[in-house]
Amino acid sequence: MSQTTSFTEIAEQNKVNAADRPQLRVTILGGGSFGTAMANLSTRNGCNTIMWIRDQATAKQIQTSRINERYLPDFKLEDQLLITSDLDFAVKDRDIILVAIPSHAFRSVIQKIAPMISGQAVISLTKGIEKDSFCFMSEIIREELPEVPYGVLSGPNLAKEIIEGMPAGTVIASHSEQVRLAVQQALHSALFRVFASDDVHGVELGGALKNIYAIAMGMAAAFNVGENGRSMLITRALAEMSRFAVKQGANPLTFLGLSGVGDLFATCNSPLSRNYRVGYSLGLGKTLDEAVAELGQTAEGINTILQVRHKAAQLDVYMPITNALYEVIFEHAPPLNIALSLMKNGHRSDVEFVLPHQEMS
Amino acid sequence: MSQTTSFTEIAEQNKVNAADRPQLRVTILGGGSFGTAMANLSTRNGCNTIMWIRDQATAKQIQTSRINERYLPDFKLEDQLLITSDLDFAVKDRDIILVAIPSHAFRSVIQKIAPMISGQAVISLTKGIEKDSFCFMSEIIREELPEVPYGVLSGPNLAKEIIEGMPAGTVIASHSEQVRLAVQQALHSALFRVFASDDVHGVELGGALKNIYAIAMGMAAAFNVGENGRSMLITRALAEMSRFAVKQGANPLTFLGLSGVGDLFATCNSPLSRNYRVGYSLGLGKTLDEAVAELGQTAEGINTILQVRHKAAQLDVYMPITNALYEVIFEHAPPLNIALSLMKNGHRSDVEFVLPHQEMS
Numbered sequence: 001m002s003q004t005t006s007f008t009e010i011a012e013q014n015k016v017n018a019a020d021r022p023q024l025r026v027t028i029l030g031g032g033s034f035g036t037a038m039a040n041l042s043t044r045n046g047c048n049t050i051m052w053i054r055d056q057a058t059a060k061q062i063q064t065s066r067i068n069e070r071y072l073p074d075f076k077l078e079d080q081l082l083i084t085s086d087l088d089f090a091v092k093d094r095d096i097i098l099v100a101i102p103s104h105a106f107r108s109v110i111q112k113i114a115p116m117i118s119g120q121a122v123i124s125l126t127k128g129i130e131k132d133s134f135c136f137m138s139e140i141i142r143e144e145l146p147e148v149p150y151g152v153l154s155g156p157n158l159a160k161e162i163i164e165g166m167p168a169g170t171v172i173a174s175h176s177e178q179v180r181l182a183v184q185q186a187l188h189s190a191l192f193r194v195f196a197s198d199d200v201h202g203v204e205l206g207g208a209l210k211n212i213y214a215i216a217m218g219m220a221a222a223f224n225v226g227e228n229g230r231s232m233l234i235t236r237a238l239a240e241m242s243r244f245a246v247k248q249g250a251n252p253l254t255f256l257g258l259s260g261v262g263d264l265f266a267t268c269n270s271p272l273s274r275n276y277r278v279g280y281s282l283g284l285g286k287t288l289d290e291a292v293a294e295l296g297q298t299a300e301g302i303n304t305i306l307q308v309r310h311k312a313a314q315l316d317v318y319m320p321i322t323n324a325l326y327e328v329i330f331e332h333a334p335p336l337n338i339a340l341s342l343m344k345n346g347h348r349s350d351v352e353f354v355l356p357h358q359e360m361s
Numbered sequence: 362m363s364q365t366t367s368f369t370e371i372a373e374q375n376k377v378n379a380a381d382r383p384q385l386r387v388t389i390l391g392g393g394s395f396g397t398a399m400a401n402l403s404t405r406n407g408c409n410t411i412m413w414i415r416d417q418a419t420a421k422q423i424q425t426s427r428i429n430e431r432y433l434p435d436f437k438l439e440d441q442l443l444i445t446s447d448l449d450f451a452v453k454d455r456d457i458i459l460v461a462i463p464s465h466a467f468r469s470v471i472q473k474i475a476p477m478i479s480g481q482a483v484i485s486l487t488k489g490i491e492k493d494s495f496c497f498m499s500e501i502i503r504e505e506l507p508e509v510p511y512g513v514l515s516g517p518n519l520a521k522e523i524i525e526g527m528p529a530g531t532v533i534a535s536h537s538e539q540v541r542l543a544v545q546q547a548l549h550s551a552l553f554r555v556f557a558s559d560d561v562h563g564v565e566l567g568g569a570l571k572n573i574y575a576i577a578m579g580m581a582a583a584f585n586v587g588e589n590g591r592s593m594l595i596t597r598a599l600a601e602m603s604r605f606a607v608k609q610g611a612n613p614l615t616f617l618g619l620s621g622v623g624d625l626f627a628t629c630n631s632p633l634s635r636n637y638r639v640g641y642s643l644g645l646g647k648t649l650d651e652a653v654a655e656l657g658q659t660a661e662g663i664n665t666i667l668q669v670r671h672k673a674a675q676l677d678v679y680m681p682i683t684n685a686l687y688e689v690i691f692e693h694a695p696p697l698n699i700a701l702s703l704m705k706n707g708h709r710s711d712v713e714f715v716l717p718h719q720e721m722s
Contacts, residue, residue: 155592156588156589156592156593157589158587158588158589161587161588161589161590162589166586166587166589166590167586167587167589167590167593168587168589168590168593169589169592169593169596169597193593225527225528226519226522226527226528226529227517227519227522227627227630227631228517228518228519228522228523228527228528228529228530228627229522229527229528229529230626230627230630231516231517231530231619231623231624231626231627232517232528232529232530232554232619232623234622234623234626235517235530235617235618235619235622235623235626236530238617238622239617239618242617252614252617253613253614255617256596256599256600256603256613256616256617256622257596257600258592258593258596261595261596261599261617261622262592262593262595262596263592265591265592265595265596265626266588266589266591266592269588269591269630270588
């Protein structure tokens with residue numbers, strides 16, 4: 001019995017009985033690997049599911065071949081999943097709209113669907129921060145669709161593993177219980193567990209900020225800091241993230257969950273990720289330009305550092321790791337500053353919210 | 362410039378000026394690798410430091426050669442560190458006693474020093490649970506030395522890395538601020554950061570319970586669950602640990618710190634640890650006897666599972682991972698039950714204390 005068979009067996013044993021529930025009409029905007037994985041799950045869960053892809057030729061090709069050649073070339077999609085490039089058709093008369101559009105194009109797509117939205121809930125599947133505005137995806141939804149029930153989905157979710165039927169979990173955060181339940185109905189299954197939270201901003205911050213610490217983890221690897229040092233880095237990163245989030249009204253306990261420590265753990269254990277690799281190059285003493293040239297593309301975390309540092313200064317939040325990274329990348333400080341930034345803040349309380357800080361040595 | 366040199370340079374830049382502080386008299390009981398590493402740090406910090414080792418010949422040998430052949434054969438100890446097998450001399454007229462004695466011998470040593478204790482603080486450096494009694498080390502101290510100020514030290518602290526001068530952090534937990542400050546004075550340095558907490562039980566539980574989840578992580582590795590699954594496991598483990606701890610009065614936020622998620626992260630990323638290896642063998646379908654025979658010794662986590670399961674039943678705490686491990690190890694359930702235990706509890710709130718549970722499917 002192969003391992004994959006075993007997981008599949010779990011899925012069979014736990015199969016959702018679609019007949020027990022009213023059929024949900026689910027649309028996924030965006031045909032990247034994660035959007036496609038979610039569209040396929042929703043279809044399997046017995047939902048009437050549409051995936052919208054901007055490019056007409058690509059949509060037609062996937063609709064016919066049942067294969068997303070660019071992102072998931074080895075995987076055949078469920079027969080019932082409908083793929084279209086007709087936005088109006090995809091958005092009107094639906095129950096929930098899951099938006100899996102990259103952060104730089106997120107607002108323009110939300111603006112386009114605004115006239116088509118009546119009672120649909122809109123849920124972001126996108127991690128990241130809008131360039132320049134420092135808007136999170138839920139804020140874009142609120143700004144562009146003020147009356148619409150919304151939510152965000154975030155967690156340690158490598159799409160390739162999900163579509164291969166390996167186990168995973170995620171978090172749906174919304175102030176609306178109806179939205180949480182609808183997303184669970186659409187996506188929750190034996191091998192993809194959807195947990196609920198009402199801390200929208202906390203969940204969203206986890207997904208966006210982790211990219212910063214993946215860079216730091218790559219840099220630490222270049223310095224061979226060892227397991228003790230890696231653990232300290234991930235813990236201080238969690239403290240820094242939650243401090244930043246709490247200042248904005250999030251619940252620190254959210255960071256104990258999948259969208260916080262879970263996503264951070266996965267990211268920091270992925271040495272092949274772009275953020276980690278940029279950090280590693282920087283740790284070897286290369287400049288940002290050299291690191292990015294080597295990688296052949298930029299890393300999301302670089303932009304996140306710039307934005308979070310700016311916002312943290314405004315809010316007066318203490319973020320030594322982010323600041324040290326900024327100084328190394330943009331002010332030519334030695335990479336060892338990262339280690340120093342962890343080391344010099346001793347005698348503080350271990351967890352921010354348990355004991356007040358004691359500034360010493 | 363080698364990496365090691367760099368860390369050493371940090372240490373030099375941040376060197377504690379011993380002359381500024383009254384000299385602390387510190388004793389470490391036990392000459393294992395962690396006790397030795399702490400004794401060496403305390404000596405470096407300018408404290409008058411004694412390390413007590415039960416065996417007279419070994420004590421003499423280390424005192425003369427300055428090398429702990431059995432545990433840290435490659436490392437020369439500080440000249441000022443005094444090693445003795447005279448317990449009375451080691452314990453009387455001291456400020457703090459750090460106890461680094463294995464859990465099965467911890468109580469007998471505490472009983473022996475009881476008549477020698479006047480004003481000394483007693484701090485446990487030992488992770489684990491006393492067999493049969495389900496006593497943590499701090500409880501043993503409280504039972505045997507009711508009037509004595511006490512604390513526990515716990516964190517992701519591989520002794521070998523610490524003694525080699527690689528960076529690390531730990532947590533001193535005590536209800537007494539004096540104890541916290543004294544331990545920081547003894548051990549805190551540029552490369553070993555000692556953070557403070559007043560959540561003694563939470564800190565101690567993190568160090569003891571992580572062994573359970575190292576077994577689960579090894580088992581998951583045998584099933585090749587992937588990064589999403591590993592992240593879910595570590596997150597659900599944190600939830601389970603904190604649920605158990607909170608029921609006993611601990612602060613859930615402690616688990617965001619070094620002694621919680623930090624230690625769990627280090628443990629779950631150590632595929633060479635005994636717990637992980639036993640779990641891996643069990644995941645391949647071997648029996649506990651076969652797994653232990655292969656390893657050549659038992660794993661602490663096995664005993665911890667038995668005790669925590671028993672205690673959780675008494676306290677009515679929901680611990681699906683621990684229970685599933687018990688069933689696999691002692692009731693011949695298929696190892697896939699671990700995966701099922703993660704998977705079947707969906708629709709619950711992501712983090713226990715944020716949203717109430719919603720039992721569904």
